[in-house]
Amino acid sequence: MPKLTCPGGHQINLSPIPNPAGFLLIREPAIETLVDQIADICQDEKNGEQFQRKVFDALATRHPDHFQVYECSVCGRLAILRDASASTPLAWYAPEAWSPEDDPNVTVTPQGA
Numbered sequence: 001m002p003k004l005t006c007p008g009g010h011q012i013n014l015s016p017i018p019n020p021a022g023f024l025l026i027r028e029p030a031i032e033t034l035v036d037q038i039a040d041i042c043q044d045e046k047n048g049e050q051f052q053r054k055v056f057d058a059l060a061t062r063h064p065d066h067f068q069v070y071e072c073s074v075c076g077r078l079a080i081l082r083d084a085s086a087s088t089p090l091a092w093y094a095p096e097a098w099s100p101e102d103d104p105n106v107t108v109t110p111q112g113a
């Protein structure tokens with residue numbers, strides 16, 4: 001089961017798909033390109049399943065302006081990865097202030113657990 005360990009020593013489970021700790025980070029200029037690509041897929045693909053698969057592929061394809069992000073549910077640190085298949089983060093970001101109690105997607109784990 002693939003996991004990522006944050007600098008605080010907490011484990012992030014990378015197995016679930018979609019991953020509740022995962023985000024796709026896209027540079028704003030790349031969003032226009034992505035929307036154009038999705039519009040083209042919409043024109044070409046009338047089959048709902050094929051449409052969904054092609055849109056997921058467009059989002060998952062390695063792109064210099066797309067990054068995979070995972071959030072540690074214990075300390076809120078963010079791991080920035082080149083893509084979902086990368087095993088080593090490009091960087092970790094720690095929040096200046098973070099209140100997991102305010103995030104509905106986080107199950108608060110007592111510190112030290």
Ligand SMILES: [Zn+2]
Pocket residue numbers: 006007008009010072073074075076077
């Ligand atoms: Zn952590």
